[in-house]
Amino acid sequence: MKTPDYQAQKITSLISIDGNLQKEVWQNAQWSQRLVDMVTGEPGMYNTQTAVLWNDTHLYIAFRAEEPFVEAFQTERDSIVFLENDLEVFIDGGDCYYELEINAANTVYEVFFIWKDAYTKGSKFDIPLFDVHHPQAYTFGGDYDRSGATFWKGTHPRGIRWAFTHFDMPGLETAVQIDGTLNDNRDIDQGWSVEIAIPWSSLELLANGRRLPPTSGDIWTMFLGRFQKLMVGGKEVQPHPAMALTPHGIYDTHLPDKWSRIEFVV
Numbered sequence: 001m002k003t004p005d006y007q008a009q010k011i012t013s014l015i016s017i018d019g020n021l022q023k024e025v026w027q028n029a030q031w032s033q034r035l036v037d038m039v040t041g042e043p044g045m046y047n048t049q050t051a052v053l054w055n056d057t058h059l060y061i062a063f064r065a066e067e068p069f070v071e072a073f074q075t076e077r078d079s080i081v082f083l084e085n086d087l088e089v090f091i092d093g094g095d096c097y098y099e100l101e102i103n104a105a106n107t108v109y110e111v112f113f114i115w116k117d118a119y120t121k122g123s124k125f126d127i128p129l130f131d132v133h134h135p136q137a138y139t140f141g142g143d144y145d146r147s148g149a150t151f152w153k154g155t156h157p158r159g160i161r162w163a164f165t166h167f168d169m170p171g172l173e174t175a176v177q178i179d180g181t182l183n184d185n186r187d188i189d190q191g192w193s194v195e196i197a198i199p200w201s202s203l204e205l206l207a208n209g210r211r212l213p214p215t216s217g218d219i220w221t222m223f224l225g226r227f228q229k230l231m232v233g234g235k236e237v238q239p240h241p242a243m244a245l246t247p248h249g250i251y252d253t254h255l256p257d258k259w260s261r262i263e264f265v266v
Contacts, residue, residue: 002261003261004219004261004262004263005245005246005260005261005262006030006032006052006245006260006261006262006263007030007262007263007264007265008052008053008054008262008263008264008265009029009030009053009054009265009266010053010054010055010216010264010265010266011025011053011054011055011060012055013025013055014055014057014058015053015058015060015195015197017173017174017175017195017196017197018175018177018195019106019175019176019177019193019194019195020177020193020195021062021064021177021193021195025053026051026053026062029051029052029053029062030051031049031050031051031064032049032050032051032224032245033049033245034047034048034049035048035049035050035224035225035226035243035244035245036243036244036245036246036247037241037242037243037247038225038242038243038244038247038248038251038253039242039247039248039249039250039251040247041247041249044226044241044243045228045230045241045243046065046066046067046191046226046228046243047065047066048063048064048065048066048087048226048243049063049064050062050063050224050245052222052224052262054213054214054264055213056200056213057199057200057201057213058197058198058199058200059197059198059199059200059203060195060196060197061089061195061196061198061224062193062194062195062196063087063193063194063224063226064191064192064193065087065191065192065193065194065226066190066191067085067104067180067189067190067191067192068188068189069185069188069189070085070104070178070180070181070182070183070189070191070192071084071085071104071182071183071185071229072084072085072103072104072105072107072182072183073105073183074103074105074107075105075107076107077107077108077109078108078109078110078165078166079107079109080109081101081102081103081107081108081109082101082109082227082240083229084103084229085103085104085226085227085228085229086101086102086103086109086226086227087101087102087103087194087225087226088100088101088102088223088224088225088226088227088253089196089222089223089224090222090223090253090254090256090259091203091206091220091221091222092206092220092221092222092256092259093205093206093207093208094208095114095115095118095125095208096112096113096114096115096118096125096205096206097112097113097206097256098110098111098112098113098167098169098206099111099112099113100169100172100196102174102176102194102196104176104178104182104192105176105182106174106175106176106194108172108174110165110167110168110169110172111163111164111165111167112130112163112164112167113140113161113162113163113164113254114130114161114162114164115158115159115160115161115162116139116158116159116160116161116162117158117159119132119162124205125205129164129167130162130164132162134164134166136164136165136166137162137163137164137165137166138162138163138165139160139161139162139163140154140160140161140162140163140254141153141154141155141156141159141160141161142154142155142156142252142254143251143252143253143254144252155252156254156255161254169198169202170199170201170202171197171198171199171201171202172196172197172198172202173195173196173197173198174194174195174196174197175194175195176192176193176194176195177192177193178191178192179191179192179193180192200212200213213264214264215264216264216265216266217263217264217265218263218264219261219262219263219264220261220262220264221256221259221260221261221262222259222260222262223244223245223253223256223259223260224244224245224260225242225243225244225245225253226242226243226244227240227241227242227243228240228241228242228243239251244260245260246258246259246260
């Protein structure tokens with residue numbers, strides 16, 4: 001069996017979500033290695049580390065990100081924060097997955113994806129929350145425009161996903177702290193940090209039949225990463241440098257089979 005990429009330690013306390021990673025619980029957590037380039041596996045352009053903790057009620061995720069010029073101009077919830085700098089969490093649920101993005105202004109962007117081949121009449125996804133006629137429900141084939149045989153379905157073997165952009169994770173808490181000045185590049189900042197809490201009770205669909213909270217030794221697949229807007233000579237570099245806990249070998253975030261294996265341990 002493949003070795004897990006990270007072990008999330010169980011705690012007995014609740015964490016107050018305020019973005020402060022100097023709290024003892026995070027100081028004692030196992031922090032990851034520096035995130036790597038999502039394609040090559042080389043060290044990321046800025047130091048970014050993540051840690052995952054859990055207790056009987058919540059999943060907790062934290063990031064600390066080196067950033068000399070902390071910026072965030074997207075302030076409306078569910079605005080497309082990945083157009084700028086952001087930190088990201090994806091959680092795989094087998095026939096579905098969840099995307100969470102956060103910028104340094106603590107603006108949240110969420111999407112719940114369901115593979116079209118799993119969304120059948122009468123299935124567990126055929127509920128009012130995931131009404132495909134909702135004005136904010138879309139079909140999604142992958143990260144980029146396609147051509148030829150993959151134009152409609154993208155390149156993933158499973159093809160199309162339904163994307164529900166109006167989805168809000170019940171009980172989600174996020175907070176940001178900035179070591180520097182937001183949107184003021186006259187000084188050099190140290191970076192920013194993010195703290196996230198998600199109740200296990202909100203993750204039933206993503207658990208895909210697994211116990212909630214997890215049992216020690218259970219493994220969940222997650223993407224823990226960062227995208228960085230980079231300006232060179234007055235022009236925006238595309239695509240944005242992408243960093244992840246483990247590399248994908250390809251510039252595509254939406255590949256659950258490439259995400260990191262997170263083992264929950266006591």
